[in-house]
Amino acid sequence: MIDSFVVITLIKVLVVFAVLMTTLAYLQWVERKVIAHIQVRPGPYRVGPHGLLQPLADVIKLVTKEDLVPPYVNKPLYLAAPFLAITMALLSISVIPFGPEISVAGHSTLMQLTDLNIGVVFVLAVSSMGVYGIALAGWASNNKYALLGGLRSSAQMISYELPLSLAIAAPLLISNTLSLRTLVERQSGSVLHWNVLHGPFPQIFSFIIFLIAAFAETNRVPFDLPEAENELVAGFHTEYSSMKFASFFMAEYANMITVSCMATLLFLGGWMAPWPAAYGSSLVPPAIFAIAGLIALYHGLNYARKRDKYTFPAFGVIFLIIAGIFLLPIVQAWLLPLFWFCAKTGAILFAFMWIRGTLPRFRYDQLMGFTWKFLFPVAMLNLLVTGFLVAWFS
């Protein structure tokens, strides 16, 4: 029994790790493409078709680059900082549930690495440790720009952690649990049961506050002051090169994935479909893939460029096969929840990129004033109203 538990857990860890690493690499490609199209340019196009092999090229470049350690740095902390950043960023994915309990070949297992009864607090704890990577990197580099970047990021992350935690607390009052799995299970049913729309007080304000604070916590535009390149060269990672720089880069994207997953789990009902399967929600994914496949086939038949004659039909057939897989009853039990989870998380990740392509950067005093004078009181008020209404209606 213990053996099968160990084997299943190892397999799950390997699968989640592989998928996460691939997602990290390709998220960057997606981001470059999305921003490029927002700015009306094609984006990465040279390495592979539509630049699809660009992440691979970037990885090879980063691994084979010379690993430079400047002579004036504080060596132990300089080396520990990127390690700390990437560890803390990858650790929180271990409690994120991707789907319900499934059974494969007689073994039933959760679609999650580990189900903690304090999952939400665990993610908060790990993310509060993540700031050390950036702060220590800035200090240990012994460089004024890096130090300023490190200082900015620690001030910013301490400040935005308050509204973030308060925004997380409000939906927890409604769901009355700290386990991420139970949290999602209490939001089952339809879109009206998701915490973002659930009574007695819809958590739409919490959701918006959470997203704003999450942008600041992950140092993303419009809150990317720790690495504001026009003032601070590259901020806290100015002195880092090759794989150490890549660790910070990966940590940022892993944090993005984590906060998107958290938003999905806390507010958008996790892997639950927007309406019950009885009313046809299980037909949405195959329909989407079938339409995409048919459009690709159509463009393959009326091709504009010569190579489209082969690439578009190939993709069309792949999409149609995926649509067919979604209709198989054997895989529906785990593929549909996974689809909805990925769709919601992907939508939030897309919002991250969309905003990066749209908004300019905040000024530093605006950044601090915004969280302390506006976001924090609003989050507090929202928590109070939610608490009173939950107490009133229960």
Place this chain on the structure above:
Amino acid sequence: MDVILFLVFAIIAVVCAINVVVQTHPISSAVSLIGVMGSLAILYLLLGAEFIAAAQVIVYAGAVMVLFIFVIMLLNAGTEVRRGRSLMVQALGVPLLIALLGVLAFFVQRLYPQGTVHFGGFRGGTALAIGRALFTTYLLPFEITSILILIAIVGAIVLARKELD
């Protein structure tokens, strides 16, 4: 397994605690203190108090120590300079330290019961149990502590304002 984990993290905690004192640079001391807080959290976890462990990481290892590091970085505190020790320190330091440790060991042995501790034996560590205890049995101490912290915050602001004028 529990015993091994306990020994590993207890040793890390003690080594980090000694390192806090031995290190001459404030940042290194602060980083060692984070190590102490983190290992203490894992010791709580081994006892079965998972919520307290998470709160320990969030509050102490997360918030408090980030502020420490932030202030050290902001003030750009340099390495401590070791001055020559006075004759009295050299003569009395070690005997006094041994005496203090002896007194502490004596009282710890006297005050605490001799029963065994079970890993995971603590049952009051859930968020529910702690919330209940805080808002029923220990409501008054809890509220008094929060007032005390409020007074400290107001005092800090008053002190800082005096400097500005």
